[in-house]
Amino acid sequence: MSGIAAPRPDHPSLLPALLAADAPEDRIRRSGRDWAIDVLCFVLAAGSGVFMLYVTSHPPHSMPHPPRPPDVILGSAACLLLWVRRRWPVPLALALAVTGLFSVTSIGAAAILVFTVAVHRPFRTVALVAVAHVGSSAVYTAIYPDPTQSYWVSMTWTVVLIGAVVAWGMFVRARRQLVLSLRDRAVRAESEQQLRVEQARHQERARIAREMHDVLAHRISLLSVHAGALEFRPDAPPVEIAQAAGVIRASAHQALQDLREVIGVLRDDAGDGAPERPQPSLTDLPALIDESRRAGMAVRWDNQVDDDSIVPANIGRSAYRTVQEGLTNARKHAPGAAVRVMVGGSAGSGLTVEVRNSLVKTAPEIPGAGAGLIGLTERAMLAGGRLEHGRTLQGDFRVHAWLPWPEAT
Structure with a gap:
């Protein structure tokens, strides 16, 4: 005692x-x-x-x-x-x-x-x-x-027996705590795995939403341009009116189709085997520029890349979105102005993308949220590159992006 x-x-x-x-x-x-x-x-x-x-x-x-x-x-x-x-x-x-x-x-x-x-x-x-x-x-x-037996022998046996009971009980306690700890770790590991899966889903949905913002902004700006032409030229020849109406119908149909796809993706969980929506690349830029030209834009296309097909998919997709957003902004903020699109570079030196247009306004400006350039800047940074945009000394608006293009191993 x-x-x-x-x-x-x-x-x-x-x-x-x-x-x-x-x-x-x-x-x-x-x-x-x-x-x-x-x-x-x-x-x-x-x-x-x-x-x-x-x-x-x-x-x-x-x-x-x-x-x-x-x-x-x-x-x-x-x-x-x-x-x-x-x-x-x-x-x-x-x-x-x-x-x-x-x-x-x-x-x-x-x-x-x-x-x-x-x-x-x-x-x-x-x-x-x-x-x-x-x-x-x-x-x-x-x-x-x-x-x-003597008093001390009796006490020794008593201490040994009580010590054995205590040791057995503490062994059982330690074993229970170990089992509970392992069970808790298993539950936490499962919860963390579910959280990682959920975060991956949210990130993928956010990525798809950004992609669809670029697509819808481009197509809706086409609708606005052709609708504005019909509004300001009610006396245009019937052939031109029919042609503009056809472009409006096709662009509206495609915009609705894209919107239906993104809503379906954001609403439902895609299975592991679900095919991913095809993403654009650098080889799709000529079709994008031709579409803008059919909408009435004066676009000068300067492609300095020897072979578009060898550009990595993620770099080509970022370049495509940069040009798409630049053309959309030119239609919205400087309708009627000439636009120059330049893409150049090589493996090892990086890929350069530039969209330049004058700031002369010839028609009412289409409203916008200003989130497109912010998204492009984030996209370029995530790819390891950089993006600059703003007015130049010559009075133009310039979007300039540099994206890393590693050499083939």
Whole structure:
């Protein structure tokens, strides 16, 4: 007892913590397994009490013992208390340490309660409960000594048995904590995997949405140009009116088709085997420029790349979107102005894309959100390149992008 430090006055919450009931999860309704374990513990405690009663009462092992009626009553009560040991393990274990001074038949129930405390409580609490039982046994052995062995031999066996019970209980506790830790790690790993999958889906949807912004802005600007031509030239020849109406119809149909695709992608989760929508590349630039020319734009196309097909797909796609956004902005903010599109570069030196137009306004400007150039800048940075845009000293508006084009290995 002298080797255990007494609780210091600056820890007034120690005793309530020791006597507190288990956490809410310890008070869950008993399962079938819990009932089986409780019945087994009761049978073992009762059997141990009967055995000790027999050993201390019959020769040649008879020895001094407490009065039988109180001993049996206390031992029976101790066995019954095992049914609520999960809720109050520490108070019951301390109570049985006191009961052990007057009852030899409560030894089995006391050992089970010490084991329960070792399973459900931290080491400091377990050590205090174990010391209480060792002290109780020391007093009992001094009052009712065993005539077949010395006092210290009896105490040594007591300490060994209590230590074995405590060690077994703490082993069970450590194993349970390990299992719970592994289960928690598995749950967290699964949750993190689901989160990564969900983030990948959101990133893919955001990427598709940015792509569709570029496409829809381009087609709607074509609609606006042709509708404006019909509005400002109501006396145009029927052939030109029919041609403009055909372009408007085709552009509106394609815009609706693109919008239907992006809404379907953003609404539904695509399966792993779902085909991805074909993405444009540098080889699609002539078709884009021809479409703009048919819409009435004066576009000068300067292609300085020897072979468009050898440009990496991601670089070609970024170049295509840069030209598409530049042509869309020229139609919106400088309708009727001549536009120069230049693409040049080679593997190792990078790919340069430039769209330049004058700032002369000849018609009302189509409103815009200004997010296209921001998206292009982000796209270029993600690809490892850079994008600049703004007015030049010559009075033009210039979009200039440089994209890395690694050498083939």
